[in-house]
Amino acid sequence: MNQDQTAAADKLLELYPRMVSDRRHLHRHPEISFREEHTSAWIGDRLAEIGCASVRKGVGGYGLVVDLKGDHPGPVIALRADMDALPLQDLKEVEYRSQTPGVMHACGHDAHTSSLLAIAEYYHSLDGGFGGTRRLLFQPAEELTPGGALPMIRDGALEGVDVIYGVHLWTPVQAGTVSIRGGAFMAGVDEFTIEITGKGGHGGMPEHTRDTIVAGSALVQALQSVVSRNVSPLDTAVLSIGSFQAGEASNVIAGNCRLKGTVRTFDKGVRDLMRQRISELVRLVCAGFGTEGELDYREGYPPVVNDELEAARCMAAAAELFGDGNVRQSELITAGEDFAYYLEQVPGCFMFVGAGNSEAGAVHPHHHPRFDLDESSMLQSARLMIGCAEKYAATFSRE
Incomplete structure (x- = not known):
């Protein structure tokens, strides 16, 4: 890792206890697609607590768009997380189990949101010491068609964006592993x-x-x-x-x-x-x-088709961060994702970060009533998205 990557890793490690706290709060208080009113308001409060000044609320429904602007010229790089839960009873015996009957975070969107909040705090801590703009998209309603991505796009979430990256924490993949595929990826x-x-x-x-x-x-x-x-x-x-x-x-x-x-x-x-x-x-x-x-x-959602150049860039970034042995090309995935709509508009890459770990109880598949994940995967997710963004920004500045 270079000096900037080490600094980012150190800062995120410092933020990790808050990432866990944020994730568990969201896990206790899930809201289903198109009804994320309190989740959205809570995210807005957290962004204000962090000190983010440029926050648009009510984007595509309950979405939020945050612009963190550097002091130097550069690209507009979008990073996205989803926030909605599923209509499923939480059967886990943990202190952070859902307190809402019949609703739970059974796909990791609580952890996606917590990772992106940590990314917001990381870039805010740089006090403008980077090039371009990092645009963070907190998206509602991924789980239920027609989804939340299209309404956010219609409300201008991608205006001026040069590239977009997203991560799904994925329990079928072992924690510590990153899985990426160029071209067609999800169905x-x-x-x-x-x-x-x-x-x-x-x-x-x-x-x-x-x-x-x-x-x-x-x-x-x-x-x-x-x-x-x-x-x-x-x-x-x-x-x-x-x-x-x-x-x-x-x-x-x-x-x-x-x-x-x-x-x-x-x-x-x-x-x-x-x-x-x-x-x-x-x-x-x-x-x-x-x-x-x-x-x-x-x-429903179209196929997720990653830009080949961006997929290669993200593979390289992941290898630098986690080592070649922990990065692999993904198989085709027959699940769907409305991140596909962003990729129809701008180049980008959607990636899987491993979140499975039997020792942490992360053994059940997504959409299972006992679903859980290895929370350390949030660190990997945040590091990867920052790494991809900065690798693109460095190339952009040279061009």
């Missing part, structure tokens, strides 16, 4: 509902009915051929049916059937193809059984 996530209408009747007289269970079963089978027979084996796609609802009695043929499913893709062309083939099969298969099928297809 575009779509959902659909299919309503099949036929004619119900007596289970012993099927000839007088149009059986929607038979039609639905055939449609499920047909849909499973879309990936294997329409998508190139060189591409990646997932189509899963998660719900099949029809009928209530053993001797009554159902006149209605409802299917629900999800589609995951990493390429716009594949995404469009999946939607087209699903639509065609709904129409044709249902008609073949004398029923009618209606498709409600909802496009």
Whole structure:
């Protein structure tokens, strides 16, 4: 590490107890997507306590945008954290468990916010001794489409921004490890509902009915051929049916059937193809059984596609900070993220910082009622985002 990296690491280590305190406060008081009123107000109070003067509130709903300006010319570098929780009961036996029934931070957004607050305090402590502007985005509503990123963009969060970086603390990756991938990284996530209408009747007289269970079963089978027979084996796609609802009695043929499913893709062309083939099969298969099928297809977040140059820059920064052996190229991730919308507007990179640690009880997957993470990963996250920002700023000044 160079002198600046060592100074940043020392300052963040000094701030670490407050990072833990902040994270545990947020963990005790979670709020779900689009309802983060008290969370947003608390973040605003913390920023005022730190001494941040340029804070915009109510950005894209409950979002906040903080500009920390250096005394020297340079780029505008955005760093983002999300703040919302999930509608899930916290089953952990810890002193900081959620105090809100049926709501908990089960994905690490409390730790993301705490890391970004520490980054705010670090840059504020430099008293302008850096180049350009560090713009910190505290974003609401990542967990629920249409998400919070687009409203923040519409409210000007990216105006003048040259590059953006974000981190997700990720328990499937061991703490102390950084995982990055250039190009397509996380999937575009779509959902659909299919309503099949036929004619119900007596289970012993099927000839007088149009059986929607038979039609639905055939449609499920047909849909499973879309990936294997329409998508190139060189591409990646997932189509899963998660719900099949029809009928209530053993001797009554159902006149209605409802299917629900999800589609995951990493390429716009594949995404469009999946939607087209699903639509065609709904129409044709249902008609073949004398029923009618209606498709409600909802496009969610697009794929997260990291800028190749920025991904390489972040890999280099991570290697300098944590060593080559602790940095790896990520596999494709079929979860979605609305950070994708920022990357459609400006170059940038979204990264995973390992937060799994069996000794710290961080063994459960994200969105699990016993989810927890290794809190030391917040230090790694803050160091990485600062390292990426300063590596970009140094290159920018040379250009």
